[in-house]
Every structure is written in C-alpha cells, then in structure tokens.
Amino acid sequence: MSTATITAAARLSVAPMMDWTDRHCRYLHRLMSKRALLYTEMVTAQAVVHGDRQRLLGFDGAEHPVAVQLGGSDPALLAEATKICADMGYDEVNLNCGCPSDRVQSGSFGAVLMENAQLVADCVAAMRDAAAVPVTVKCRIGVDDQEPADVLPDFLARVSAAGVDRFTIHARKAWLQGLSPKENRDIPPLDYDLVRQMKVTFPLLHLSVNGGIETLDQAQDHLQVMDGVMIGRAAYHNPSAVLLDADARIFGGDAGPSAEEVVHQMLPYIADHIAAGGKLHHITRHMLGLFQGRPGAKGWRRYLSENAHNDDADGQVVLAALAHVTEIAA
Missing domain, CATH: 3.20.20.70 (Aldolase class I)
Structure with missing residues (x-):
C-alpha cells in the first residue's frame, strides 16, 4: 500500500x-x-x-x-x-x-x-x-x-x-x-x-x-x-x-453499513475462528457496544455476556442476541 x-x-x-x-x-x-x-x-x-x-x-x-x-x-x-x-x-x-x-x-x-x-x-x-x-x-x-x-x-x-x-x-x-x-x-x-x-x-x-x-x-x-x-x-x-x-x-466516500449488517458480516469470520479452535467471546467482547444508545442495546449486551463464554457458543448466540435489538425495532 x-x-x-x-x-x-x-x-x-x-x-x-x-x-x-x-x-x-x-x-x-x-x-x-x-x-x-x-x-x-x-x-x-x-x-x-x-x-x-x-x-x-x-x-x-x-x-x-x-x-x-x-x-x-x-x-x-x-x-x-x-x-x-x-x-x-x-x-x-x-x-x-x-x-x-x-x-x-x-x-x-x-x-x-x-x-x-x-x-x-x-x-x-x-x-x-x-x-x-x-x-x-x-x-x-x-x-x-x-x-x-x-x-x-x-x-x-x-x-x-x-x-x-x-x-x-x-x-x-x-x-x-x-x-x-x-x-x-x-x-x-x-x-x-x-x-x-x-x-x-x-x-x-x-x-x-x-x-x-x-x-x-x-x-x-x-x-x-x-x-x-x-x-x-x-x-x-x-x-x-x-x-x-x-x-x-470524514473521507467523502460512501456511507457505511448498518450495525445489523455488520453483525451478519461478522458471522463467517466468527465461524472460521471457532473452526480454528477459538472461542466466541474472543470476538464478541469487542461487539458489545455496537448498539450503544439504541433500544435493545442492554439486551444485546446481556445476552452476549451471559452466553458467549459457553464452550459450544457459536454464531447462533450472536443471532439470538441480535433478536433483542431487531424485535424492539420491529
């Protein structure tokens, strides 16, 4: 570059x-x-x-x-x-x-x-x-x-x-x-x-x-x-x-994705990390603030905090956490 x-x-x-x-x-x-x-x-x-x-x-x-x-x-x-x-x-x-x-x-x-x-x-x-x-x-x-x-x-x-x-x-x-x-x-x-x-x-x-x-x-x-x-x-x-x-x-470029779209874009990366022996919480700890200030943000954070450390936790946990945001939005 x-x-x-x-x-x-x-x-x-x-x-x-x-x-x-x-x-x-x-x-x-x-x-x-x-x-x-x-x-x-x-x-x-x-x-x-x-x-x-x-x-x-x-x-x-x-x-x-x-x-x-x-x-x-x-x-x-x-x-x-x-x-x-x-x-x-x-x-x-x-x-x-x-x-x-x-x-x-x-x-x-x-x-x-x-x-x-x-x-x-x-x-x-x-x-x-x-x-x-x-x-x-x-x-x-x-x-x-x-x-x-x-x-x-x-x-x-x-x-x-x-x-x-x-x-x-x-x-x-x-x-x-x-x-x-x-x-x-x-x-x-x-x-x-x-x-x-x-x-x-x-x-x-x-x-x-x-x-x-x-x-x-x-x-x-x-x-x-x-x-x-x-x-x-x-x-x-x-x-x-x-x-x-x-x-x-700041850069005069295109608008970014929505926070919900970012969550879905993270799923393949999460799957690869887990397949390589990693844990879900290694990644989701950085995602807790994605919906800061929005309805459902507390439920999103709480669900990830309580479930991402489980040994079998995977992308489905993230989607279940996302439901706390999307259900309120709907």
Missing part, C-alpha cells in the same frame, strides 16, 4: 489500545469503515524479535490499512522489529512515546521518551533505515514538570529531522509519578490550542490530534486545522457512532 494511501487514511484513525485493539477488534472496525487507519495494541520490540510473532502480530488481510505500534528505546532492536513487521505486511510502524504505565517506564520507553528527543530521533532513524514502510510517532505534549510549549516543538523538530513527517499528539501531559495510566487519560488537562499551534509552526508535518475526542462532529472541527484525528475509547465503546458514518463524513 502506498505511503500516500496510508497518509490519507490517517485523516481518521483508531488509537492503539492495550487489551482492546486486537485482530478481532480491528476486523470488526474495518467492516464499519473501509478508510480509517487501524492500529494494533502496542507490542514491545523485544517481544516482536524474540516472541511468538504470529500470535502477537498476525492479522487478516482485510484489515488494511493497518499499522503496528512498537514500544522500545533500543535503536537496533527497534530496527529489527520494524523489518519483521514490514515483512509481515504492516502498512506503517509507529513508535510509542506516549504510554505512561509503570511497566513501560521500567523499560525506558513510552512517555518517558519525551525526556530524550535525541534518543527518539536515533530510534526512528534506525527504524527508517530498516524498512521501506512509513515510520511515525505517537507522543504526549510533555511529561511531569516539563513546559509543553517548550518541550513539544523541540521534540517535533528533533524527531522530524531524523526523517519522521507524521506524528499523532495526545493533547495531555503524562504524569509518570502519582497518576495511574487510567488517570493519565483523564486528569491532565487537554491543550488542543498548543497542538493546533504545532500545525502552524510545522506546516510541512502531518499532525494528528488525540485525546478526549468522542464524536465525528468534534473530529470535523479539529480537521479544520489538523491533518488527522485519532479516536480511542469512543471508537471502542460506541463504534457505530464513530465508524459507520466515518467514510462519508
């Missing part, structure tokens, strides 16, 4: 989210939007190089355009992982400079890298040399006592000088001490103005904004200034509201 195609897809992307954006989630999201850029969960470079690559990185060809997010701070290890990911067919490799978890800090990667822009530049230079796919960065506006208005432009300047021309900026600081990862997603105040100012300061960079964006209306407002918008939790918990209209409203 061409760099231009990936860049165009980055106009709207679904954020990498640990324990959420696995291959089943991404397949579901791709049925809802043909155009949005999808991201894996963060995978450490060490795990990519030394772990079970198929389990960690395997994906369905239908997911394109799809990007992998790597965590790490060793340029050589990141370069090796980037080549592996490119060889497996990923369209982009993204370096995580925004995750504030303790586990990430102990590995000297994630948001702590905001304190060492030169190391990030060294990492992305090595990654770009290792493979032809685009290398991008997801970062915060700063960490701890840093002054974002000083730190962020310096970070972007140093890292872009190493060849990265696309960044996603989470418009919050990360507090590496005193706040949990969950609190870091909510408590530090959003500074959209600073992120928008970066687009003025760096007009040649492709800059996406992330953090606190829940609706396509909000996304369209940001796109008046920014090149792209990344949506996280809202796209997961209420995917129909974010993704079904995304191709028409």
